[in-house]
Amino acid sequence: MSSIFKWEAKPFFDMVTRRQTLQAISTTALPALAGCTTDILDSGKSQTRYTLNIEPIEVSPVEHALFDPDDDALFGNPAQTALAAILPDGRHTTYGYEPLPDDAYVEYEGSYYQTTNLVTGRKQMERTLIRAEPLPDKADVPNDAILVDELNRPAARVVKILHSNAVTGGEGNSAELLREDAYVLRRPVERESRLATGELDGRIVTMTDGGNWAYRLHVTHKRITETAHTTLAIEVANSHSQFRDVVFGSRIDVELTPENLSADVRNLLEDAVRRETYEETVPLPETFEALLTALGLKAVDTAVTGKLLWYDGELYRCALYVNDSS
Structure with a gap:
């Protein structure tokens, strides 16, 4: 112009x-x-933008597939306890929660197992329930209010879940963790926290040091019906090579070699691998469409993440995001 x-x-x-x-x-x-x-x-019109992320994973497919719990007291310790009980052929039952992810791969003395969680009944038991009553404004926050980040992780996590449920009106993901707007203390470290002792009953906790988002905590004890979750381990392979085949058959979404691809698609893929992020807008170039088809992403409408790609002897994590932008 x-x-x-x-x-x-x-x-x-x-x-x-x-x-x-x-x-x-x-x-x-x-x-x-x-x-x-x-x-x-x-220029003011919205354009549909495709963003392809290809992130290298610096371990082998077998290492990436194996579940290895950390030393975290909240989640790691229950997982380690369960694994010690079920490997190689035991059973472990918990009430109201699953200590291990379903279908996790674990190794034990050269053999490889997959965990599975089964519902094996129900049981009446006494539990501690935590509720958070929102305060109307900062004027009602006393000087001895506790900042949520001053609590240890098990207690702080419970308060943050209750806060999330309050601000979303019960429509958020946190609602799945609650029982009638109350958090039930189930995991061992939760049942030993300050919440479980009743020390925080009636105390006010704020989400910020300025006193915003303040809640009065209510601690009650009640007999409730808990679901029994029994965890087992099923052997899937008795050698590393056999387990590698299991991993490729169950966890790798796409396997490609340079020879599988035309020269222009291969060059585009390798360019995207170098950049880690590659973008195009509609109308998409034919080569980019062909790459999405090869990656199994052509039918994505909005987003997909966590897809595993094995290309030319290397492992990658792929994601595609489809957004309208002006």
């Missing part, structure tokens, strides 16, 4: 009359301005 203002005025007036000049300007500038106007209008 700016090119129409760059012509030299003096030579032009030496060659033509003023009327001719105006005619020339009108016939030359209007189409250019029309094009600029179209560009400006088009």
Whole structure:
């Protein structure tokens, strides 16, 4: 658009009359301005953008597939306790929660197992329930209110879950963790926390050091019916090579080799691997569409994450996001 203002005025007036000049300007500038106007209008339209992320995973597929609980007291310790009980052929039952992820792969003395969780009944038992009553405004926050981050992790996590449920009106993901707006203390470290002792009953906890999002905690004890979850381990392989086949059959979403791809698709994939993030807007180039098809992502409407790609002897995690942007 700016090119129409760059012509030299003096030579032009030496060659033509003023009327001719105006005619020339009108016939030359209007189409250019029309094009600029179209560009400006088009620039305000939303475009559908495809963002492809390909992140390298610096371990082998077998290492990546194996579940190895950490030393975290809240989740790691129950998982370690369960594994010690079920490997190689035992059973472990918990009430109201599953200590291990379903279908996790674990190794024991050279053999490989997959965990599974089964519901094996129900049981009446006494539990501690925690509720959070929102305070109407900061004026009601006393000086001895506790900042949530001053609590240890098990107690702070419970308060944050209750806060999330309150601000979403019970429509958020945290609602799945609650029983009628109350959090039930089930895991061992939760049942030993300050919440379980009743020390925090009636105390006020704030989500920020400025006193915003304040709640009065209520601790009650009640007999409730808990679901029994029994965890088992099923042997799936008795050697590393056999387990590698299990992993590729169950966890690797796409296997590609350079020879599988046309030269232009191969070059685009390797460029995306180098960048780790690659973007295109609609209409998509044919080569990019072909790459999405090869990756099994062509039918994605909004987003998909966590897809595992094995390409040319390396493991990658893929994600595709489809967004409208102006």
